[in-house]
Amino acid sequence: MIRMIPNKVNTSKYFAFMYNIALFQGIKKEDLNEFFAKMQIEQYHKGEIQQFNPKQHSKLYIVFKGTFKLTNTNVDGDEIVLSLFSAGDAVTPLYFSPYFDVSAGFIEDTILFHFKENDVQRFVKNNHQFSMNNIKFLANSVQNLMITNTVLQLKTAKERVGWFLAHGKINNNSELPVSKNIIASFLGITPESFSRALSSLKNDGVTINNKIIQLDNGDELCKYCDRVTGSNCSLFRTEPCAHY
Template sequence: MSPHASTKPQIFENLEQESLHAIFENSILHDYEAGRLLIQQGDTPTHLYLIIKGSLKTLRANEDGDESIIRLLKDGDSCMEAVIFMGSPSPINVQVIDDAQLLLIPSAFVKTHVLADTQFATNIIKVVTKNYKSALHQIDGMSIKSPVQRVGYYLLEQHLENKHNSLSFELPFKKSMIASHLGMTPETFSRTLSKIKTMGIDVNGETIKMEDSFSLCHFCDPDLAHICSGTQKEECPNCPLH
């Protein structure tokens, strides 16, 4: 990734060229194979990881190998921002899903650069805030939402965040990983997708196809409405901000 790239990850938004160059000069670009464990629970984080290409997952696991996926990350996403400032060992594991190229930004540099560049500090806070809100939705989903509501919300979130212009899009991760992230078994996830098919949403393998542009709108909430181009428009019958 170049500091001159037109589309920057959130941690690079609105940074001056001097700040970007400082980050790149102090960072390492590294390739990792699928399955590589980058951080284990109890490790002291040495870097912030920014995905240039590929995908990662953050998770917690028990002694029997059972795991709960916290976040599923793709190009432009980053992780370990909050852990770096905890001052304690990492409470999560970080593992490569698909072969990935990562920018490794040293923890020590991150801590000094947030003091030198207020915009970089603001970006880090925004990322941590976004992840905090995502965690709240995850807890909310597992506590009070039905499987259909959880899956429907996830599909709408993917559709909106990736700015899909067509009525069809691909699931970004394996179904088993999405199921774990949503707090359900793969079997429950499959049954839930079958139920969703009766709601004007076709599921064919990894492809999701909506009957019309409003097929997922009844899963919307104020948080998702804020990133929807149809927010508060007459044609959206389910907008929570009307």
């Protein structure tokens, strides 16, 4: 990991990016600028793994560029992917227990902005909107994890893959965000099952070429979609929708 100090050119670029992050919406620019002045930049290389030991990592991170997976390793050494992060996402190991040992595994070269615990705490304390945004952010994480939970308990391998693809499609990612084996691990299945699920979906009109998802009709994934994700879909509550 390399720490950098932003130069002037970068600063304006970085700040412009940060103004659009959900966590910072509705806050006066002068307050944000004061807070952003404290941010540090960390650069990670593909393949690096960073323990989220809260002693060193009681922080707030924003992903500026790149992709990483949040993982947890069990006693047997098996790794599971808890979630995936890319540009614009926020992570708050700030609030994790010191005994919760998750790691960040960098899938691409990645640039993170980070804030130290004290600075975040102070900003939460002094800025009501920021504290509200934190609440919204965390509540949203709770909801997403509950949905993931449902998917993991309920679905067959094919349904899980279908759900993942539907999710991506609705959020306008017609491209797989990471390699198939990482998605498989996130969905709690093996790469082999993932591959077989995809070949079964191919018969239903869902093709993946070079990580690009293509649909024959456009509604092939509707049956796999959850209601919260679906509410952002252009087909929501129209005839093909599962929640019609």
